[in-house]
Amino acid sequence: MAYRVLEVTLLSAKDLKNVNLITRMEVYAVATISGDPITRQCTPPDPYGGRNPTWNATLRFDVPPTAEEAKGGCLHILLRAERTFGADRDVGEVIVPLPEVLTGGGLGAPNMPQFASYQVRKVHRT
Template sequence: MDYRAFKVNVTCVEGIEGVLSFVNFFHKSKVYAAVSITGDLLANQETPLAKYFGENPVWNWPMKFYLKESKLQENALTLRIQLRRKRIFGGDEYIAEALVPLKNLFDGNKNVMDENYCSSWLLSPSGGRRGFVYFSYYFSRTYAATAESDGNSIVAPLSAWDC
């Protein structure tokens, strides 16, 4: 089975005025992005809490995922970027999310192995638009998986970023 490494760098969010203006007695609201690939194995990663420049959170945080090539070509994988507010009590609050089919990102490039820049709408839980998320992404060439696999998890090649 072939795999392809996918690197995504969540850069910043723009246009969500009023959402992050909550200030309590001790500190300003803190936001992070939870990034996952849906449609195959659960792969979740999170950015650290955002650095602020006005109302727009900034991360510039790279992440790596390994995708099954067959799932990518079937259009079965989706990049999901959720914006969440860190709370002390009651768990973190879901603010908005962006869903981007990976097949669209993969097919939309003339040279797949170049770094590309993209933006996507953030949609609120009610379905309304809440601003944009900006990110860059990169697909590596395909690699065969190593023989060591425990069923559901992927043992990715070590040389995936040597291209």
């Protein structure tokens, strides 16, 4: 079965909550399709941006070709702050339904880039 390729370029984030008390945040993004660890991809951390990181990193994902298989799926982006001592800390997350990012790449304009901006939300762990 042929899969579609979803290419996502993560540009930047603005006004993130500072989760480091002493040092400047070095934020990176961890992106997955529906939280599946097999699809996990990361941007390099931005050592200079602090609360306003910039990555301009392009990630490529294989996505099921039909809407039925992608239904309920999402592009999950977790923002984390790299730490020298201790575990990295979650800064926030963005969850985008797959149908929202897969529309517009159909027969009419398969290579036309789409630009979107999303609100970073507090991470909710269950």
